[in-house]
Amino acid sequence: GENVEQHPSTLSVQEGDSAVIKCTYSDSASNYFPWYKQELGKRPQLIIDIRSNVGEKKDQRIAVTLNKTAKHFSLHITETQPEDSAVYFCAASITGTYKYIFGTGTRLKVLA
Amino acid sequence: GAGVSQSPSNKVTEKGKDVELRCDPISGHTALYWYRQRLGQGLEFLIYFQGNSAPDKSGLPSDRFSAERTGESVSTLTIQRTQQEDSAVYLCASSPPGTGFVGEKLFFGSGTQLSVL
Numbered sequence: 001g002e003n004v005e006q007h008p009s010t011l012s013v014q015e016g017d018s019a020v021i022k023c024t025y026s027d028s029a030s031n032y033f034p035w036y037k038q039e040l041g042k043r044p045q046l047i048i049d050i051r052s053n054v055g056e057k058k059d060q061r062i063a064v065t066l067n068k069t070a071k072h073f074s075l076h077i078t079e080t081q082p083e084d085s086a087v088y089f090c091a092a093s094i095t096g097t098y099k100y101i102f103g104t105g106t107r108l109k110v111l112a
Numbered sequence: 113g114a115g116v117s118q119s120p121s122n123k124v125t126e127k128g129k130d131v132e133l134r135c136d137p138i139s140g141h142t143a144l145y146w147y148r149q150r151l152g153q154g155l156e157f158l159i160y161f162q163g164n165s166a167p168d169k170s171g172l173p174s175d176r177f178s179a180e181r182t183g184e185s186v187s188t189l190t191i192q193r194t195q196q197e198d199s200a201v202y203l204c205a206s207s208p209p210g211t212g213f214v215g216e217k218l219f220f221g222s223g224t225q226l227s228v229l
Contacts, residue, residue, distance in 0.1 A: 104154035
């Protein structure tokens with residue numbers, strides 16, 4: 001079946017440093033890749049997404065890159081701040097459906 | 113309403129009892145999803161509804177789980193004969209109709225924390 005792998009499961013960085021989270025997907029026809037941030041006790045919220053017709057997308061301190069050939073995509077957070085501490089989930093759409101498969105999550109801790 | 117609404121926010125039940133969880137999606141959103149999130153785990157797909165199409169039930173873990181949705185409105189997730197391993201947060205999400213690309217932003221509810229004693 002369809003699968004999304006996410007690494008690392010936990011990540012600690014110093015404030016101001018960059019953080020990178022990587023995901024790989026199995027369905028070569030997946031065409032939509034969102035990233036969700038879930039703060040402790042709160043609902044997941046979309047922070048950035050990318051569609052298969054582009055290779056990179058930026059929004060201020062966050063960016064996502066997509067390599068369709070290798071079937072992987074990454075989240076990059078620059079100049080990290082304590083409020084970036086959360087669990088981040090990647091996801092991939094399943095071809096021909098509105099179904100999404102999520103990665104297992106990365107717990108990011110930004111140390112002040 | 114402003115967002116996806118789920119009720120109850122917390123549910124404590126005894127093993128073997130049935131529970132029903134409710135989700136009110138954002139008006140106009142054709143797709144509705146149920147996910148399960150065990151403590152410290154990722155989001156496990158359960159079921160999704162898309163308009164009047166047959167639901168995709170491929171993620172339901174057993175026949176004790178079922179869900180219904182009336183048109184493009186409220187959905188209920190029912191768990192019969194609950195077991196302790198059913199304890200988790202059950203998240204509902206909805207998304208608007210696609211605009212050419214399959215894939216749209218999911219709007220999540222706050223979830224129902226289910227505890228089975």
